Amino acid sequence: MTDSTFDRVIQVLVRATGLSADVAMAEDTPLVGGGLALDSVAVVELLVGLEKEFQIELSADDLLKADALRSVGTITRLVNSKRQEKK
Amino acid sequence: MTPHRLLHDAASHLPEKPALVEAGRTLNYRQLLGAAEGFARHLRQIGLANCVVAIQMRNCIEVPVALLALDRVGSTALMLDPSLKGPETIRYCQMAKAAVRICSSDSTETGPSGTPVLPMPPLKELCASAASGGRDVVAAPASDDGIAVLLLSSGTQGPPKIVPKTSSQAGAAVGIFLRTLPYLENDHVLAVLPFFHSFGLFNVLLAGLTAGATLHIQPFSPREVVALVAAEGISALPATPFMFRMLAETEFRDPPDFSSIRLAMSAGSSLPTTILDRVRQKLGIGIAQSYGTTETGPISVTDPRVQAPVAGWVGKLYASVRVEIRNCDGNPSGMKQEGQIAVCSPAGATGYLGHGGEGDGPFRGQWILTGDIGRLDETGLYVLGRSRRIINIAGKKVSPAEVENCLLSHPAVADVLVASHRSPEGNDRVHATVVRRGDVGAVELQEYCARNLADFKVPRQIIFVQSLSRGAMDKVTEPNTSGTKG
Incomplete structure (x- = not known):
C-alpha cells in the first residue's frame, strides 16, 4: 500500500462522508459497524468518490469479494489493486 | 382496503406473471x-x-x-x-x-x-x-378500520413516533398514487427504496403489485442499477434525490441506456434543480418529484415535462388530497399567502400510537400540519421552508431530539445541540455541539452513539464548546463559539 493512496482515500472519506478531518484514522479503523460507523448512504458516497478520485470502477461484487468495507486499510488495498488492473 | x-x-388476472424478482x-x-x-x-x-x-x-x-x-x-x-x-x-x-x-x-x-x-x-x-x-x-x-401497518416517523418535533395506518388509509395511499402516476401491468419497477419507509411501502411495493407490475428488488449502487435497467428493461424508477445524484456523478465506460424508463420519480427529500438538470443531461430522463409525509401520505407531485416555475415547487396535488395554508393562529390564509401547509387526505393518519389523537402534535381533526412552510396557487404547491427540526439524510429523517437524548445519557456530556450541517454537495449531515463535564473526545462519543443509534443518526462532526445559550423556553439559541473540534 502506498502512503499517497492511503492519504487520498482518507481525503475522499472526509469529503464524501462529512467526517471531521482531524478524526484519527488508521489502517485498521473499521468503516462500518463500530469505528467510523458509515451508514449505507455514506458507503455509496464513498465508493462514487473513490471512483472519481482514482478513475476506477468499483462494483458491489468487488466489495464483497475483498471484504473491502472492513477497514480503511482494506478499502485502500482494493483501490490499489483496481489501479494496478488498469495499468 | x-x-x-x-x-x-x-x-x-395475472397468476403466472412475475411479481417479484430478487437476486x-x-x-x-x-x-x-x-x-x-x-x-x-x-x-x-x-x-x-x-x-x-x-x-x-x-x-x-x-x-x-x-x-x-x-x-x-x-x-x-x-x-x-x-x-x-x-x-x-x-x-x-x-x-x-x-x-x-x-x-x-x-x-x-x-x-x-x-x-x-x-x-x-x-x-x-x-x-x-x-x-x-x-x-x-x-x-x-x-376490516378496513383495523390497523394494517405501523410506520416510524421523525414527527414534527421531539423524539420519533409510530404512525398507525388503517387498511383504509393504506388502500387510499396506494389508490391516490395510482390515479395520478399509474404503474402499468407491463411495467418493470425498480424497488430500491426501503419498504419500511411509507413511500417505499405504499407507492413502490403495494402500488406496483396492485397494478400487476413486476418489481425488481435491488440494493442501491449506481453500477448495479444501470446494469439492471439495461438487462431487465426497467420502466419505472422511484428513488431518492441522493440516488439520482449518485447516478449522475458516476462515470460509466459506456453511456447508460435509460431509454426503457418511462417514469422516474423522486421522494424522501426535496430534489434540487441541479440534480434534475444533471440527470436529464447524463441519463436523458426527467424526474417527477413527489412530496408527502408518513403522516399525510402523498400530497403533491411535479410533472417532469414542466419546467419548475421557481425553487420549492412541488407540483399539483394528488387526487383526493386537499391542502390549506394556515397562518400562525391556525386559520386558513388567503390564496398565495405563505403559512404552514395543512393536509386533509383519505390516506392521512389520525394520531400517533399511544398519543391523544385529536389535537395531538400535528393532528387537527381531519387535518394534519406538515411542519412545512408553503404557498399554494394555481400553478401548484410550493414548499418554502421547514418549521420543524428534522435532519434529512438522503431521505432518512433524523430527529435531533433523539440524538441529543442519546448524547445526554453519556456521563461526560452536560449539554448538547444537534443540528443539520449541509455539505457543499447539498447533503444534510448530523452535527453535534457538546458541552463536556468530563474527559471525553469526539470519537468516543461517536462510538457511544453508534452503539445506541442507527449509523445514519450518528453525528459526523462533534464540536466542543464551553456553554450553550438558552432562551426563555429553555431552547438553545446559540453555542458559545470558543469551541474546539474533538
Whole structure:
C-alpha cells in the first residue's frame, strides 16, 4: 500500500462522508459497524468518490469479494489493486 | 382496503406473471399469494393472529410475503429499519407491544433485542403448505378500520413516533398514487427504496403489485442499477434525490441506456434543480418529484415535462388530497399567502400510537400540519421552508431530539445541540455541539452513539464548546463559539 493512496482515500472519506478531518484514522479503523460507523448512504458516497478520485470502477461484487468495507486499510488495498488492473 | 385485497385482483388476472424478482429468485403472483397463505397458516398455528408483529428486514421477497400473511390473520405489521440498533429496536417494539420480530437470516443487529425473533420459513415450504391446505384454514382478514401497518416517523418535533395506518388509509395511499402516476401491468419497477419507509411501502411495493407490475428488488449502487435497467428493461424508477445524484456523478465506460424508463420519480427529500438538470443531461430522463409525509401520505407531485416555475415547487396535488395554508393562529390564509401547509387526505393518519389523537402534535381533526412552510396557487404547491427540526439524510429523517437524548445519557456530556450541517454537495449531515463535564473526545462519543443509534443518526462532526445559550423556553439559541473540534 502506498502512503499517497492511503492519504487520498482518507481525503475522499472526509469529503464524501462529512467526517471531521482531524478524526484519527488508521489502517485498521473499521468503516462500518463500530469505528467510523458509515451508514449505507455514506458507503455509496464513498465508493462514487473513490471512483472519481482514482478513475476506477468499483462494483458491489468487488466489495464483497475483498471484504473491502472492513477497514480503511482494506478499502485502500482494493483501490490499489483496481489501479494496478488498469495499468 | 387491506393490502391482501389490493393484490387479489392482480393475482387473479395475472397468476403466472412475475411479481417479484430478487437476486435470481422470482415469485409470480400466484406463488406470492400462496406463500403468504402458507405463512399465514404458520402464524395462526403459533398463535400470532390479531396481534402486532415487527418486520425488520432489508428489502427482499420475504417482506411482502410477511406483510400479506399478517394481513390475512388480522395482525398489524410494525415496519422497522434493519439498521436500527438493539436499544432502538427494543423501544419501538415495546411502544407497539410487538409479540415477535421477523428478521432476515443475515441480520447483523447488535445488542439485546428484547422481542423474540421469528425466523422466516423458506419460501418453498410456505408455497407447499398453502397448496396442501384448504382455503378456509386462515381467518378472514382485518376490516378496513383495523390497523394494517405501523410506520416510524421523525414527527414534527421531539423524539420519533409510530404512525398507525388503517387498511383504509393504506388502500387510499396506494389508490391516490395510482390515479395520478399509474404503474402499468407491463411495467418493470425498480424497488430500491426501503419498504419500511411509507413511500417505499405504499407507492413502490403495494402500488406496483396492485397494478400487476413486476418489481425488481435491488440494493442501491449506481453500477448495479444501470446494469439492471439495461438487462431487465426497467420502466419505472422511484428513488431518492441522493440516488439520482449518485447516478449522475458516476462515470460509466459506456453511456447508460435509460431509454426503457418511462417514469422516474423522486421522494424522501426535496430534489434540487441541479440534480434534475444533471440527470436529464447524463441519463436523458426527467424526474417527477413527489412530496408527502408518513403522516399525510402523498400530497403533491411535479410533472417532469414542466419546467419548475421557481425553487420549492412541488407540483399539483394528488387526487383526493386537499391542502390549506394556515397562518400562525391556525386559520386558513388567503390564496398565495405563505403559512404552514395543512393536509386533509383519505390516506392521512389520525394520531400517533399511544398519543391523544385529536389535537395531538400535528393532528387537527381531519387535518394534519406538515411542519412545512408553503404557498399554494394555481400553478401548484410550493414548499418554502421547514418549521420543524428534522435532519434529512438522503431521505432518512433524523430527529435531533433523539440524538441529543442519546448524547445526554453519556456521563461526560452536560449539554448538547444537534443540528443539520449541509455539505457543499447539498447533503444534510448530523452535527453535534457538546458541552463536556468530563474527559471525553469526539470519537468516543461517536462510538457511544453508534452503539445506541442507527449509523445514519450518528453525528459526523462533534464540536466542543464551553456553554450553550438558552432562551426563555429553555431552547438553545446559540453555542458559545470558543469551541474546539474533538
